[in-house]
Amino acid sequence: MTGTGHNRTDRDGIKNMVELFGENVFSIKTMRNYLSESAYKSLVSTLYQGKSLKREIADEVADAMKTWALEKGATHFTHWFQPLTGATAEKHDSFIMPDREGGAITRFSGSELIRGEPDASSFPSGGLRATFEARGYTAWDPTSPAFIKEGKNGATLCIPTVFCAYHGEALDKKTPLLRSIEALSRQVCRLGNLFGINCDGKRARADLGAEQEYFLIDKKFYDKRLDLLQTGRTLFGRKPAKHQQMEDHYFGAIKPRVMTFMCDVDRELWRLGVPAKTRHNEVCPGQFEIAPVYEELNLAVDHNMIVMEVLREMADRHGFACLLHEKPFAGVNGSGKHNNWSLCGPDGKNWLTPGDNPHENAKFLTIICALMKAVDTRAKVLRATVATAGNDHRLGANEAPPAILSIFLGDQLTDVILQIEQGTPKSSKKRGPIEIGVSSLPSLPRDATDRNRTSPLAFTGNKFEFRAVGSNQSCAGSNVALNTIVAEALDEICTRLEKAVAGGRDFNESLQAVLKDIVGKHKRIIFNGDNYSPEWRREAARRGLPSLKRTPESLKAFVDPDVIKMFAKYGVLSERELRSRYEVYQDAYDKTVAIEAECALTIAKTLIAPAALEYEGRLARMIRHVALAGKGPVAAKKKLLAELSVETERLLKCSAVLETNLGQRPYGAVLKAMNDLREAADALEGLVPDHLWPLPSYAEMMFMM
Numbered sequence: 016m017t018g019t020g021h022n023r024t025d026r027d028g029i030k031n032m033v034e035l036f037g038e039n040v041f042s043i044k045t046m047r048n049y050l051s052e053s054a055y056k057s058l059v060s061t062l063y064q065g066k067s068l069k070r071e072i073a074d075e076v077a078d079a080m081k082t083w084a085l086e087k088g089a090t091h092f093t094h095w096f097q098p099l100t101g102a103t104a105e106k107h108d109s110f111i112m113p114d115r116e117g118g119a120i121t122r123f124s125g126s127e128l129i130r131g132e133p134d135a136s137s138f139p140s141g142g143l144r145a146t147f148e149a150r151g152y153t154a155w156d157p158t159s160p161a162f163i164k165e166g167k168n169g170a171t172l173c174i175p176t177v178f179c180a181y182h183g184e185a186l187d188k189k190t191p192l193l194r195s196i197e198a199l200s201r202q203v204c205r206l207g208n209l210f211g212i213n214c215d216g217k218r219a220r221a222d223l224g225a226e227q228e229y230f231l232i233d234k235k236f237y238d239k240r241l242d243l244l245q246t247g248r249t250l251f252g253r254k255p256a257k258h259q260q261m262e263d264h265y266f267g268a269i270k271p272r273v274m275t276f277m278c279d280v281d282r283e284l285w286r287l288g289v290p291a292k293t294r295h296n297e298v299c300p301g302q303f304e305i306a307p308v309y310e311e312l313n314l315a316v317d318h319n320m321i322v323m324e325v326l327r328e329m330a331d332r333h334g335f336a337c338l339l340h341e342k343p344f345a346g347v348n349g350s351g352k353h354n355n356w357s358l359c360g361p362d363g364k365n366w367l368t369p370g371d372n373p374h375e376n377a378k379f380l381t382i383i384c385a386l387m388k389a390v391d392t393r394a395k396v397l398r399a400t401v402a403t404a405g406n407d408h409r410l411g412a413n414e415a416p417p418a419i420l421s422i423f424l425g426d427q428l429t430d431v432i433l434q435i436e437q438g439t440p441k442s443s444k445k446r447g448p449i450e451i452g453v454s455s456l457p458s459l460p461r462d463a464t465d466r467n468r469t470s471p472l473a474f475t476g477n478k479f480e481f482r483a484v485g486s487n488q489s490c491a492g493s494n495v496a497l498n499t500i501v502a503e504a505l506d507e508i509c510t511r512l513e514k515a516v517a518g519g520r521d522f523n524e525s526l527q528a529v530l531k532d533i534v535g536k537h538k539r540i541i542f543n544g545d546n547y548s549p550e551w552r553r554e555a556a557r558r559g560l561p562s563l564k565r566t567p568e569s570l571k572a573f574v575d576p577d578v579i580k581m582f583a584k585y586g587v588l589s590e591r592e593l594r595s596r597y598e599v600y601q602d603a604y605d606k607t608v609a610i611e612a613e614c615a616l617t618i619a620k621t622l623i624a625p626a627a628l629e630y631e632g633r634l635a636r637m638i639r640h641v642a643l644a645g646k647g648p649v650a651a652k653k654k655l656l657a658e659l660s661v662e663t664e665r666l667l668k669c670s671a672v673l674e675t676n677l678g679q680r681p682y683g684a685v686l687k688a689m690n691d692l693r694e695a696a697d698a699l700e701g702l703v704p705d706h707l708w709p710l711p712s713y714a715e716m717m718f719m720m
C-alpha cells in the first residue's frame with residue numbers, strides 16, 4: 016500500500032483530509048456515479064435490507080467496479096478473504112482477456128465478482144477438507160466495500176469475501192461472523208417487538224471499535240534478532256534498568272520519526288476508508304496505539320485487518336519493524352486489542368446507552384442482564400476465543416486482564432442491578448431518587464461509571480470493552496462468540512416474556528421478574544475491584560468462576576457438547592465447523608511452541624554460548640597473565656570468571672534439557688526448559704561485554720528510534 020511520502024505537507028489540512036477519506040474505496044457514494052439508478056437502488060437494498068442481488072445487476076456492478084478500478088490504476092482484482100490462519104489471503108487475476116482477434120479487452124463479469132475459486136487444500140481446515148480436496152469458494156460480501164491496494168508498481172482491486180469449502184462449510188472467520196450478526200439481529204428484533212418497536216423489515220446490528228496496540232523498533236535491530244524474525248517475540252533479553260516504571264512514555268510527546276510514520280499510516284488508512292481517529296504513546300517505551308471511530312461490526316473487523324497490514328508495511332517503509340505479538344518483550348507491557356462492542360437496535364438506537372425515560376432504561380437494563388447471563392454461562396467460550404500461545408504470555412501480566420472472566424459495571428449500575436434482585440429499585444447511588452415509571456426501572460445518567468483497566472469485560476458508558484483479545488488476533492472470533500452467547504441469552508429472555516404475555520400477564524411485571532431471576536443467578540460475574548489482586552483469584556474460586564490460564568485447556572470449550580449445541584442452534588457454526596476450529600487452533604499452538612523452542616535452542620547454541628565461551632576464554636587468559644606477571648590482585652577477577660563459568664554451564668545444561676524435550680506433549684516440560692534457558696541467557700547478558708553480546712538489547716530496541 017502506498018504511503019503519501021515523508022515530506023508531504025497539507026496547506027489546507029482539514030479540506031485535504033476530508034477529500035482524502037475513502038478515495039480508494041468503492042463506497043455507496045462512489046457507486047452512485049457509476050451505476051444506473053435501478054442498479055444503485057437494488058444494491059443499496061442488498062446492503063441495508065439483506066435482499067439478494069439479481070444476476071443482471073451483479074454484471075452492471077462488476078462492470079462499474081472495473082471501470083472505477085481501472086481509473087484508479089488497478090490492473091488486477093482479488094477476492095480478499097480471511098482464512099483460519101488469522102491473516103488475510105489474496106489470489107490476483109488481471110482484468111485483461113483475449114478478444115479472439117489477436118488483441119485484448121478488459122472484462123470483469125458479475126460471476127467473477129460474486130464468486131471465486133482459490134485452492135483450499137493448503138489452508139488450515141481442521142479436517143473439513145482432505146489434502147486431495149482442493150476446491151474452495153470465495154463469495155462476495157457486499158456489506159464490506161471493495162477497495163484499492165496500491166504498490167510501487169501497480170494497484171489491485173480487493174473484494175472482501177467469505178471463504179467456504181465445496182460443501183459449504185466455513186473455512187474462514189468472516190462467514191461465522193456474518194451468521195452470528197444475523198442470529199443476534201433476530202433475537203434483538205424479537206425483544207424489540209416485545210417493547211412495542213416496529214421491527215418489520217428492520218435489522219439490529221453490533222458495532223465495534225477496535226483499539227490496536229503495537230510496538231515499533233528500528234529495523235536494523237529487528238534484522239539482527241532471529242527470535243523476532245521467526246517468532247515475533249524476543250525469546251531472550253535482559254530487562255534494562257529503565258523501562259516503563261517511570262510511567263513517562265504513556266501519552267508522552269511523540270518522537271518526530273514516529274510521528275512521521277503515524278501521519279503516513281493515518282493518510283493511507285483514510286484513503287482506504289478506515290476512520291483512524293486516535294494515536295498515542297502507550298505504557299512501554301516503543302509501544303503505541305491507534306484507535307478508529309466505531310463502525311458496523313463486520314466492516315470494523317475488516318478494517319482492523321487492514322490496519323495491521325498498513326502498520327507493518329508503513330513501518331518497513333520508515334525503517335521500522337512493527338511488532339504485533341502479544342508479548343514481544345518480557346517483563347513489560349504486552350499488546351492487546353480492546354474490543355469495544357455495542358448493540359444498535361432496529362430503532363437505530365444504541366441499546367447500551369442509558370435512556371431518558373423508564374421505557375428506554377428497561378431496554379438498557381435488559382441488555383445488561385442478558386450480557387451478565389451470557390458471560391457467566393459461557394465464560395469458557397469467550398476465554399477460548401483469545402487462547403493463543405502469544406496471549407498466554409500476556410493475560411494477567413502488565414496492563415492485561417486476567418484469564419478469569421468477570422464483568423465490571425461500576426458502583427452505580429451495580430447498585431441498581433442488585434436492587435433489581437430485591438424487587439423494585441428505590442434509589443440511584445449518588446444520584447438521588449430514581450424515576451419510577453411503568454417499567455419500574457431507573458433513569459440512569461450517561462457515563463455513570465469509572466473505567467476499570469484490569470477488567471476483562473468492562474462497561475464504559477455505552478459499550479462493553481473486551482480487553483483480552485491479543486494484538487495479533489482477528490477480532491472476528493471473539494465477536495462471533497459475543498454475538499452468539501448474547502443471542503442465546505436474549506432468546507431465553509424473549510421466550511419467557513412471550514409466554515408470560517401470551518398467558519395474560521403484564522409485560523412490565525414479567526420483565527421485572529425475569530431480570531430479578533437473572534441477577535440472582537448471575538450476579539457472581541460482577542466484579543468492580545482489582546482483577547490483578549490475589550484476593551480476587553481466591554474470591555473468583557469461591558464464586559466458582561473458571562480460571563483457564565493456558566491455551567490447551569481453554570480451547571476444549573469449543574468441543575463441549577453443550578457449546579456445540581448452542582452454535583448449531585443459532586446457525587453460526589455446525590459441529591464439524593466448530594471441531595475444525597478446535598483442531599486448527601490447537602495445531603497452531605503446538606506449532607508455535609515448537610518453532611519457539613527450536614529457535615531458542617538455535618540462538619542459545621550458535622550465538623549466546625559461543626559469545627559466553629569466548630569471553631570466558633579471554634577473561635581466563637587475562638587473569639593468568641596478570642597472576643604470572645604479578646601485576647595486581649586477581650581475586651575479584653576470579654570471582655567474575657567463576658560467575659561467568661557457572662552461568663555458561665547452566666546455559667549449556669538447559670540447552671541439553673530443552674533439546675531432549677523437543678516435540679514432547681504436553682508442552683509443560685518444553686515451556687519450563689525454555690524459561691530456564693532464558694534465565695541463564697539473561698544472566699549472561701549481564702556479564703558478557705556489550706561488544707561481544709550477539710543480540711541487540713532491550714534498551715537499544717525500546718529507546719533507540
